[in-house]
Amino acid sequence: MRYEGQIYRPPGEWRSYLLQCTVGCTHNKCTFCGMYKTKKFHIRPMKEIIEDIAMARAYYGAENVDKVFLCDGDAIVMRQEQLLQILEALYAAFPNLRQVTTYAGTRSTMTKSQEQLNELRKAGLTRAYLGVESGWDELLLKVNKGVTSAQMIQATDMIKEAGMDLWLMVILGLAGPGEPSKKHIQETIRVLNRMQAQHVSCLSYMPEPNSPMYQDVKSGKFKLITAREYLEETRALVEGLNYGPFHFTSNHASNYVPLKGTLPDDREKFLAMLDSALEGKSRIRGEHTRAL
Template sequence: MRYLGSVYRPPSEAYSLIVQVTYGCSHNTCAFCSMYKEKHFSIRPLEEVLEDFRLARQTYRRVDKVFLADGDALVRRAEELYIILDTIRELFPECQRVTSYASPASIRIRTAEELRTLRQKGLTMVYMGLESGCDAVLKRMRKGHLSGEIVEMGRKVRENGIALSVTAITGLGGPEELERHAIETAEAFNAMNPEYIGMLTLMVEPETPLYDWVRDGSFHLLTQQQVLRETRLLVERLDSPGSVFRMNHASNYLVLKGTLNEDKAAMLDTIDAAEHNLGLLRPEEWRGL
């Protein structure tokens, strides 16, 4: 396959065919993120995209999953997305799932009819970053959207038949916003009731504004004990029946897995055990992105 610059995908897309339909991220100003900094956002020429799929058909005997990269494939013109999805269905009749990242901005420009058509043509799920349900945190981290809009766009996706996977980041509010970040993030998840909830734990990457804030002392990272406290506050307040909850990314100190709300008590027990024995946590040097 032909790729421009670094390519990123969700952990669950590790075995997917990845084709860039856009380059970079349409927002790309989040203070904590170092992704896509080496390229400007642009729409990849449609014929190049289709050619990559044709090359993939010649290369791979079977393709069960496809991930449309880069950071915001949903921003393409609807008619071009239809052509891409039709091509996938024609070339890979065995394909069971097509997914992409989506931003609140790209969801907003899609009409309900367009979203339903995208689902009919094979777009099964989109990944959207909430990061925090706390507006003060979102503003500081330059997310570009407030919690209410992110929740509204998440619900719009689900109402039109496309599954939704939403992520947030423990520690993103620092010690000052620990409680609000946990409680209001849980409230945002509850309001969306997505099929999947994913939690990461904040890691500071060089060449980001957050990195500079940590170095100059204007932002403080959570201790492991504070991470556990924030996680417990969030899980306590989750009320999102049927959502698959995953806190098993390499950035996390503690692995939590379950289906809400039935597994919430067991996850809280796991957090309590870790609070009494920090040796159960992933060592700092083992964490990664």
């Protein structure tokens, strides 16, 4: 397998075969993100991608791959015939393959028609990961997300209509302390309740050296929220999400209290864990642990 630059994947794809279809991110302007700042977006030649699939079959064994993640960011932006060719080659190479997933940017998703997304799902694209980050339009504009909450809702509606499994990510602490923190969570709850994804994951904002926001943190222009405020944001989110059942995680290395389960079933357990931490009755992860 050949990879260009550093490769990123969702935590849940830790045992997936990572097939690099695109390099970088089509947008790559979010101020909080440093993942693809050293890469210029381009689509890998199809000849190389198909060769990599054959290399993976020879290396792992045809029977030993059941999950594949298409990376880097926004593989869904590829031409329809390219994606269909990749899916056909993957399912032909790996007879036990049951899941093919990808990051799906809002704008990239909306370059497809509903019929095209339906076709991709029928061909075996089973899950799409979409970074919501926040439901607050003012904050989305501030961090240069490049889309509005209404556009993200439209994209997620299309993904769900196609029958794909939808996994959303939000970033705690992205708005900073005080009233912006409350508005960020309030609007994120509104948007997530509208989207009704099968999976929601929360990460806590941690400055990445390659990102513009890192410089704002260093200069004092952007204030990080406290551990208590992170817990309060998490608690408000757990309490405010009112659909279900859906898979909820806040167990990334950046989170102070690891949560993993199903809402609303585990709501009271999660709230009790968060309240215990807020009251100082249980330990939380330290800064050095969160950075691992």
